[in-house]
Amino acid sequence: MSFAQLGLTPDLLRAVARQGYTIPTPVQAESIPLVLAGRDLLAGAQTGTGKTAAFVLPMLQRLAASVPGTPGRRRVRALILAPTRELAIQVESDIRIYSSGNARSMPIYGGAGFQPQVNALRRGPEIVVATPGRLLDHVRQRTIDLGGVEILVLDEADRMLDMGFIRDIRAVIALLPARRQNLLFSATFSREIRGMAEGMLERPASVQVTPQNTPTDLVDQVIHPVDLGRKRELLTHLVRTRAIDQALVFMRTKHGANKLAELLSRDGIATAAIHGNKSQPQRLRALNDFKAGRVTLLVATEVAARGLDIEALPHVVNYELPVVPGDYVHRIGRTGRAGLTGSAVSLVSPEESGFLRDVERLLGTPITRRIVAGFEPDPNARVEPLARGLMRGGNRGGTRGGARDGSRGARPRPVMPHAGVGAGGSGERPRGDGFGRPTRIGSWGGDRPRRGRRQFGRGAVGR
Numbered sequence: 001m002s003f004a005q006l007g008l009t010p011d012l013l014r015a016v017a018r019q020g021y022t023i024p025t026p027v028q029a030e031s032i033p034l035v036l037a038g039r040d041l042l043a044g045a046q047t048g049t050g051k052t053a054a055f056v057l058p059m060l061q062r063l064a065a066s067v068p069g070t071p072g073r074r075r076v077r078a079l080i081l082a083p084t085r086e087l088a089i090q091v092e093s094d095i096r097i098y099s100s101g102n103a104r105s106m107p108i109y110g111g112a113g114f115q116p117q118v119n120a121l122r123r124g125p126e127i128v129v130a131t132p133g134r135l136l137d138h139v140r141q142r143t144i145d146l147g148g149v150e151i152l153v154l155d156e157a158d159r160m161l162d163m164g165f166i167r168d169i170r171a172v173i174a175l176l177p178a179r180r181q182n183l184l185f186s187a188t189f190s191r192e193i194r195g196m197a198e199g200m201l202e203r204p205a206s207v208q209v210t211p212q213n214t215p216t217d218l219v220d221q222v223i224h225p226v227d228l229g230r231k232r233e234l235l236t237h238l239v240r241t242r243a244i245d246q247a248l249v250f251m252r253t254k255h256g257a258n259k260l261a262e263l264l265s266r267d268g269i270a271t272a273a274i275h276g277n278k279s280q281p282q283r284l285r286a287l288n289d290f291k292a293g294r295v296t297l298l299v300a301t302e303v304a305a306r307g308l309d310i311e312a313l314p315h316v317v318n319y320e321l322p323v324v325p326g327d328y329v330h331r332i333g334r335t336g337r338a339g340l341t342g343s344a345v346s347l348v349s350p351e352e353s354g355f356l357r358d359v360e361r362l363l364g365t366p367i368t369r370r371i372v373a374g375f376e377p378d379p380n381a382r383v384e385p386l387a388r389g390l391m392r393g394g395n396r397g398g399t400r401g402g403a404r405d406g407s408r409g410a411r412p413r414p415v416m417p418h419a420g421v422g423a424g425g426s427g428e429r430p431r432g433d434g435f436g437r438p439t440r441i442g443s444w445g446g447d448r449p450r451r452g453r454r455q456f457g458r459g460a461v462g463r
């Protein structure tokens with residue numbers, strides 16, 4: 001992939017070449033064509049990935065290709081919000097570089113003289129790179145007019161929210177014309193970021209290059225500890241109480257999926273099953289019914305769900321945990337797409353303690369346990385842990401429509417694994433986990449530390 005293939009004008013290609021860039025970085029390769037096409041964009045990319053050029057280059061091209069909405073008047077046409085003075089200065093300097101000094105741009109930030117900024121604003125910049133607080137100062141003083149903004153960029157949106165700019169950002173957005181292109185760049189996606197994205201982006205294209213931002217970062221995960229024989233009752237309860245409005249429900253086996261769909265239907269919940277034994281027309285019908293909202297629960301096996309194209313799925317339910325822990329990540333990746341809110345609910349019985357331990361080991365963090373009132377697992381029950389070997393390709397999921405009610409075996413009940421709180425199969429109940437008081441022991445979202453390597457190093461070209 002070369003820059004020329006991205007659809008940039010010769011002027012911009014020359015500017016890029018002058019910087020010594022030969023190959024677009026992944027975020028540039030993905031974002032530039034989308035921004036050029038006028039799409040709103042939700043991009044997961046952190047500093048060092050080349051994200052600045054990913055929005056500056058196509059922005060310059062779009063501005064050059066069109067005339068301002070209000071001819072004659074020099075109004076700000078593109079607004080970039082950045083969390084810090086340093087970033088605002090850096091981005092604005094990149095604009096000068098990529099536009100070969102032809103764009104009228106200026107940075108606005110606090111901690112510097114107000115009047116020089118007012119003077120610069122009088123010269124009518126077309127592009128403003130601003131920190132939110134100082135920008136609002138100018139709005140209040142009526143030294144800036146944002147009524148002509150065509151493109152809005154939120155750069156490092158997560159940092160801006162961390163720094164408490166959410167209200168300022170909302171106030172700025174309220175001043176902009178409703179019709180505009182919106183680009184949001186963030187290294188992480190917390191609930192707040194997702195909320196903001198949902199409010200401001202229109203059918204956004206999404207680009208994700210931040211290496212560690214797996215689906216698990218975008219999905220709220222919870223485990224409801226429950227006895228094996230009461231799972232179906234619990235799922236029915238969650239649907240009736242509207243805790244779950246529509247969900248893709250995962251089973252380990254085709255037989256289990258069929259049986260569960262049948263029993264849930266009997267419970268009065270519109271349910272369909274989708275798995276390898278169903279014909280293509282049957283699968284399509286189930287999928288269409290689900291998409292149209294005629295079906296509340298779509299019960300699926302791992303394999304059947306892989307190819308499903310369902311956008312903005314609100315919930316995934318793991319009725320049974322998968323045997324292979326990586327499948328958990330695939331499953332929950334069906335929700336929380338494009339940075340939208342998603343939730344993954346796992347109904348976990350003590351028999352599945354081994355599977356749960358493997359999933360948490362893979363994630364590197366425990367998942368929140370929350371007992372649903374009335375569904376407390378029976379502490380005196382004796383259960384048989386499910387053996388991995390038995391599960392492979394078999395039908396022994398213990399899920400045959402709750403047929404295991406009362407089938408508690410003779411072996412002692414294993415203790416649910418609980419990372420960090422001295423759990424282990426001692427038969428003693430760990431304090432504060434899903435079997436005792438429901439305690440929040442893990443959380444997901446933007447407050448997690450940023451991890452991992454940088455995909456694309458800064459400094460090679462020099463700043």
Ligand code: AMP
Nearest residue numbers: 021023024025047048049050051052459
């Ligand atoms: P950013 O993530 O926008 O802060 O950019 C990180 C660094 O990569 C900056 O020093 C850019 O000048 C540089 N850079 C951006 N795009 C490219 C590219 N396609 N090839 C080489 N360096 C680049």
